[in-house]
Amino acid sequence: MIKDSKIPAPTIERLALYSRPLENLLKSGTDLISSEKLAYLCDVSSAQVRKDLAYFGEFGIRGVGYNTEALLNEIKNILATNREWTLCIVGMGNLGSAIVENENFKKMGYKFVAAFDVDPEKIGKTLPCGLIIESLSKAGKLVQSLHIEIGVVTTPPSGAQKVSDLLMDAGVKAILNFTSFQVSAPACCVVENVDFTMKLENLAYHLGRSQSFIS
Amino acid sequence: MIKDSKIPAPTIERLALYSRPLENLLKSGTDLISSEKLAYLCDVSSAQVRKDLAYFGEFGIRGVGYNTEALLNEIKNILATNREWTLCIVGMGNLGSAIVENENFKKMGYKFVAAFDVDPEKIGKTLPCGLIIESLSKAGKLVQSLHIEIGVVTTPPSGAQKVSDLLMDAGVKAILNFTSFQVSAPACCVVENVDFTMKLENLAYHLGRSQSFIS
Structure with missing residues (x-):
């Protein structure tokens, strides 16, 4: 076709x-x-x-x-959304917590099977979705044993590349990066950088123009 | 130019x-x-x-x-990012909390001046950034008195259009919508719909293709 x-x-x-x-x-x-x-x-x-x-x-x-x-x-x-994909997420702050519980991901076949953080206060906690937050040091092993295909990064920007490299080394084939740091990837992997502020700049551009038309 | x-x-x-x-x-x-x-x-x-x-x-x-x-x-x-913009946010769950505290927004001149929710347990609470969560019923008044230009919507999808209409009626000129509901706007306003799952579909497309090349 x-x-x-x-x-x-x-x-x-x-x-x-x-x-x-x-x-x-x-x-x-x-x-x-x-x-x-x-x-x-x-x-x-x-x-x-x-x-x-x-x-x-x-x-x-x-x-x-x-x-x-x-x-x-x-x-x-x-x-290729007519199948299920297995995901993990690293960085369980407010944003990570929002994303892992997002009903739409589940509905569309994106299934989180692991959640990681480096904060000892977060590790071991059970999320509302049922996942237990694991130490990032276990990521290598779990990516392999759970056949994780996509890694979602919601860490502080300074850790984004390191975490992405770690996940890709472990076998993850794609990264969805929510930090403001532009993650780069080897040719074997795909990265999508999601930058909230960029959408705002789009709005600001249109607002700036409409206001200058009025004045 | x-x-x-x-x-x-x-x-x-x-x-x-x-x-x-x-x-x-x-x-x-x-x-x-x-x-x-x-x-x-x-x-x-x-x-x-x-x-x-x-x-x-x-x-x-x-x-x-x-x-x-x-x-x-x-x-x-x-x-038009060489100036400050005033924003409000509606829906103070995990996602709303993550966005309102995002350092990048502040750094780039996007200043949140009000946060709203409808949950009585959230209203009145002080956020780490210093804002107090206000009842959504006060949005009309506050949008006007604080000259709010952009409204960020992080409510459940079912409330997104109603909340956006309320903000635009009150004078907001642009909506940044983080829900999965596609918000529509009158000609006087601009809407940017941010859909996390859409970025994942992009990744899935590339992964699906690279896997079919391998097999």
């Missing part, structure tokens, strides 16, 4: 975006959706929707739209 | 990305930086760096590079 192996990263991100309303439409029994409707629900242009989906072959029927279930299944196939 | 008012959103996001290593270079006394070096530090191509910066006029000197300080100042000007 995939026409081109060089699919742009923004398209991949939008596929994840498209899957959200499709899940809801399917639940509410809506069998067909037009690119216009999907575009409206996701706040992108309908031309963008059609262009993105065209990377993966012909889904739609001209003048009718897309079959909701088929489209969602195809997106899940492409994103 | 700005050549084109239609600057693509990914360029704006990358400008924020570029500013991170520039801050560090400036601190360490590096006066000049090449597009190659900046590209390397940000994990994008140098052609992309040059293309992005070209939207805003001619910064660089061919064969020499960019003046670090001038480039950083120009980016801050464009992103």
Whole structure:
């Protein structure tokens, strides 16, 4: 089905975006959706929707739209979200605690099987999700025995690279980094850096411009 | 300086990305930086760096590079991050608590001046940053009296639209939404939806592909 192996990263991100309303439409029994409707629900242009989906072959029927279930299944196939992934998380402060309990991760097949910290006061505590916080010194062993594929990093920024290296050395194939430090990875691994403040800068840019138009 | 008012959103996001290593270079006394070096530090191509910066006029000197300080100042000007912004946050669970204490927000001029919740057990408590959690019923008044420009939403997803509407009605011009619910906004306002699981889908896509290449 995939026409081109060089699919742009923004398209991949939008596929994840498209899957959200499709899940809801399917639940509410809506069998067909037009690119216009999907575009409206996701706040992108309908031309963008059609262009993105065209990377993966012909889904739609001209003048009718897309079959909701088929489209969602195809997106899940492409994103490899039609399976379960095993995750660990390092750094059990407020952010780590929020992420490990996030209902959406579970619902979407992202399963946390280990949580680590270096703080002796945190190690040994049971989280609401049932996991016991382990010492980071056990990470190497547990990544291997639990076949952990993705590591989530919510440590202070100064520890992010060291922790990521440790996890990747142990066999983790991907890092989701929530610290402000830009983690780099060897070619065998993938890193996604999530920076909250960057989203704010996006907002500030738009606000700055709208205010200068007014004045 | 700005050549084109239609600057693509990914360029704006990358400008924020570029500013991170520039801050560090400036601190360490590096006066000049090449597009190659900046590209390397940000994990994008140098052609992309040059293309992005070209939207805003001619910064660089061919064969020499960019003046670090001038480039950083120009980016801050464009992103309107060379000023302070006033923020409030609604939903003081683990995620809200993590965000309101985030050192980077403060450092970059994003100042939280109010925190709200609906839980009577949380209202009245003092946060480590010094703010007292207020009842959401006071949001309308406080948004006006404190001139709050940006609202951060860390409520459960079911409350996200209602809370955003309440903040925008009160005068907030932008919403940073951390819930899995896609908040929509009237034309006068800007919304950035931050979805953690979407970043994971990006990772899963790359992992799924690399694994299918191996097998």
